[in-house]
Amino acid sequence: MRSGQRDEPPAEPGSARAQPGNVGKRRGLTGAPGVPPLIDGWGREIKSLRVSVTDKCNFRCRYCMPAEGLEWLGRDEILSFEEIARLVRVMAAMGVSEVRLTGGEPLVRRQLPELVRTLAPIHGVEDLSLTTNGVLLDRFAGPLVEAGLRRLNVSLDSLSHVRFAEITRRDALDRVLAGLEEAERHPELRPIKINCVAMRGFTETEVPALAELARRKPYVVRFIEFMPLDADESWRGDEVLTGGEVRRIIESRWPLEEIPAKPSSTAQRFRFVDGAGEIGFVNPVSEPFCSSCDRIRLTADGQLRTCLFSRREWDLKRPLKDGSSDSDLADLIRFAVRHKELKHRINEPGFVRASRSMSQIGG
Numbered sequence: 001m002r003s004g005q006r007d008e009p010p011a012e013p014g015s016a017r018a019q020p021g022n023v024g025k026r027r028g029l030t031g032a033p034g035v036p037p038l039i040d041g042w043g044r045e046i047k048s049l050r051v052s053v054t055d056k057c058n059f060r061c062r063y064c065m066p067a068e069g070l071e072w073l074g075r076d077e078i079l080s081f082e083e084i085a086r087l088v089r090v091m092a093a094m095g096v097s098e099v100r101l102t103g104g105e106p107l108v109r110r111q112l113p114e115l116v117r118t119l120a121p122i123h124g125v126e127d128l129s130l131t132t133n134g135v136l137l138d139r140f141a142g143p144l145v146e147a148g149l150r151r152l153n154v155s156l157d158s159l160s161h162v163r164f165a166e167i168t169r170r171d172a173l174d175r176v177l178a179g180l181e182e183a184e185r186h187p188e189l190r191p192i193k194i195n196c197v198a199m200r201g202f203t204e205t206e207v208p209a210l211a212e213l214a215r216r217k218p219y220v221v222r223f224i225e226f227m228p229l230d231a232d233e234s235w236r237g238d239e240v241l242t243g244g245e246v247r248r249i250i251e252s253r254w255p256l257e258e259i260p261a262k263p264s265s266t267a268q269r270f271r272f273v274d275g276a277g278e279i280g281f282v283n284p285v286s287e288p289f290c291s292s293c294d295r296i297r298l299t300a301d302g303q304l305r306t307c308l309f310s311r312r313e314w315d316l317k318r319p320l321k322d323g324s325s326d327s328d329l330a331d332l333i334r335f336a337v338r339h340k341e342l343k344h345r346i347n348e349p350g351f352v353r354a355s356r357s358m359s360q361i362g363g
């Protein structure tokens with residue numbers, strides 16, 4: 001358990017820690033002047049929003065969804081770009097400064113660069129990024145950068161064609177690597193992060209090649225522990241290859257040294273001692289980082305989730321459609337955030353899975 005994770009009761013209304021002004025002062029208030037920041041019931045300031053723009057995906061990764069896919073949301077069920085932009089504007093005014101676009105696979109949503117173009121100039125949005133499986137990146141990297149995208153995460157679990165196809169059920173490794181090469185051509189798009197889901201019995205043999213990729217390419221390779229968010233609901237704890245284990249595999253070849261990460265970062269950052277690149281470990285199962293969580297999520301069908309493992313959601317779509325004002329929306333979001341979960345309970349007896357699978361939440 002990383003330091004700072006305690007079962008602390010929510011901040012008492014009126015207590016110093018619960019006073020939005022104080023927290024803002026402590027951490028440099030962003031957002032619209034005079035608008036209190038978004039603080040949850042545990043005193044954490046919410047600064048990061050993950051927006052799922054579609055639940056559809058063109059891959060069928062085994063740790064995410066079945067080969068036949070899932071029942072997709074209909075076009076009229078998902079938020080329009082205008083609705084997404086409005087919600088981002090309302091949240092940015094309350095201090096949300098990081099926006100990440102996710103899916104399913106976000107690049108299957110048509111005209112996605114137009115959404116980026118709308119979100120990039122929103123006051124308060126300081127960091128706009130995208131998580132993609134990379135298979136359409138060769139086509140979209142240029143238009144996304146031109147529209148204002150500045151950071152990228154690409155999911156990649158193997159550099160072997162056979163193993164890649166085994167895990168994604170798609171023979172698309174070359175397309176993904178071509179997409180990464182195209183992204184490299186845009187120096188504005190940095191850092192380029194590679195997300196590898198670490199699973200016991202699969203990833204051990206992939207680690208050296210992926211670590212070596214971080215040594216020879218301008219990519220930060222991060223290993224993310226397998227989480228119980230698969231639509232098949234077949235996840236077992238003993239399938240998790242922990243960050244510590246992956247690190248030992250890497251360090252058996254190349255020594256690593258830890259580098260500082262921002263408090264709310266999900267990744268522990270390391271660089272090769274010989275200076276040849278950076279590696280990260282995202283260990284939500286073996287080393288939870290919920291105590292510094294600053295994230296909330298918006299699903300493609302307009303539901304606000306205050307935790308990846310939420311069992312409840314807050315409907316923003318209906319108030320959007322019913323003509324609610326921005327301040328009504330802000331009040332609803334504040335209310336939801338005040339009830340944000342303290343932490344996930346994966347390692348606790350009686351753990352109950354999230355009410356949606358990963359592709360329906362968006363990482």
Ligand code: SF4
Pocket residue numbers: 289290293294295306307308309341342343344
């Ligand atoms: S599990 Fe929930 S509380 Fe913990 S870091 Fe993830 S989103 Fe935050």
